[in-house]
Amino acid sequence: GQQVMQIPQYQHVQEGEDFTTYCNSSTTLSNIQWYKQRPGGHPVFLIQLVKSGEVKKQKRLTFQFGEAKKNSSLHITATQTTDVGTYFCAGPSPGRRALTFGSGTRLQVQP
Amino acid sequence: NAGVTQTPKFQVLKTGQSMTLQCAQDMNHNSMYWYRQDPGMGLRLIYYSASEGTTDKGEVPNGYNVSRLNKREFSLRLESAAPSQTSVYFCASAGRVYGYTFGSGTRLTVV
Numbered sequence: 001g002q003q004v005m006q007i008p009q010y011q012h013v014q015e016g017e018d019f020t021t022y023c024n025s026s027t028t029l030s031n032i033q034w035y036k037q038r039p040g041g042h043p044v045f046l047i048q049l050v051k052s053g054e055v056k057k058q059k060r061l062t063f064q065f066g067e068a069k070k071n072s073s074l075h076i077t078a079t080q081t082t083d084v085g086t087y088f089c090a091g092p093s094p095g096r097r098a099l100t101f102g103s104g105t106r107l108q109v110q111p
Numbered sequence: 112n113a114g115v116t117q118t119p120k121f122q123v124l125k126t127g128q129s130m131t132l133q134c135a136q137d138m139n140h141n142s143m144y145w146y147r148q149d150p151g152m153g154l155r156l157i158y159y160s161a162s163e164g165t166t167d168k169g170e171v172p173n174g175y176n177v178s179r180l181n182k183r184e185f186s187l188r189l190e191s192a193a194p195s196q197t198s199v200y201f202c203a204s205a206g207r208v209y210g211y212t213f214g215s216g217t218r219l220t221v222v
Contacts, residue, residue, distance in 0.1 A: 001170070006153075009151070031209070033209065033210065033211075035211075041215075042201060042213040042214060042215050042216050043154070043201070043203075043211070043213050044213070045209075045210035045211060045212070048209045048210060088153060088154065090154075093156070093170075096156070096159070096167065096169065097142065097159065097161040097167075098142075098144055098156050098159045098169060099156075099211065100156070100170075101146070101153045101154040101155075102153055103151065103152060103153040104153050
């Protein structure tokens with residue numbers, strides 16, 4: 001079945017440092033979505049990428065979709081303590097009208 | 112505007128007991144989902160309902176049943192709880208605009 005892998009599993013940064021998480025799918029994706037889950041909370045939708053090579057920005061967050069549409073990345077510039085949480089990527093499940101989520105990257109930011 | 116409401120928020124069950132997790136959305140979404148979240152394993156799809164009147168198995172359906180009661184409500188039933196079903200359960204819904212909206216989750220412990 002489809003696998004969506006994320007690396008790293010965990011990253012601890014000092015406030016102000018940059019952070020990047022990578023998402024790789026075993027299959028080509030028609031689109032990819034990113035979610036953020038704060039500690040003790042629920043996942044919240046951030047963005048969807050559809051086009052090959054697409055780059056989208058949300059303030060300090062930059063999202064990229066790979067040329068082959070099998071990988072994606074989320075880059076945070078100058079992290080803040082409000083960025084703490086787990087970031088998930090998700091892609092459409094083959095044969096199902098639902099998303100397959102990656103295992104997530106947990107970000108800890110030290111003030 | 113409540114979004115997706117899940118009840119209960121916490122539950123402790125004894126092995127072999129049954130229970131139903133309730134989920135309701137007020138966004139007129141067609142699709143609804145049940146995921147479970149275990150440490151280090153991301154979100155795994157249990158069942159989903161692409162539209163009112165239909166339900167389909169996800170990645171980990173064993174030990175669960177679902178009912179799409181109407182367009183608003185999608186319940187998850189554990190007929191005979193097992194310790195392996197200790198998890199955090201999230202309900203989500205999705206409409207024509209992309210992105211899932213998640214409920215706040217049910218933290219279930221089976222002892």
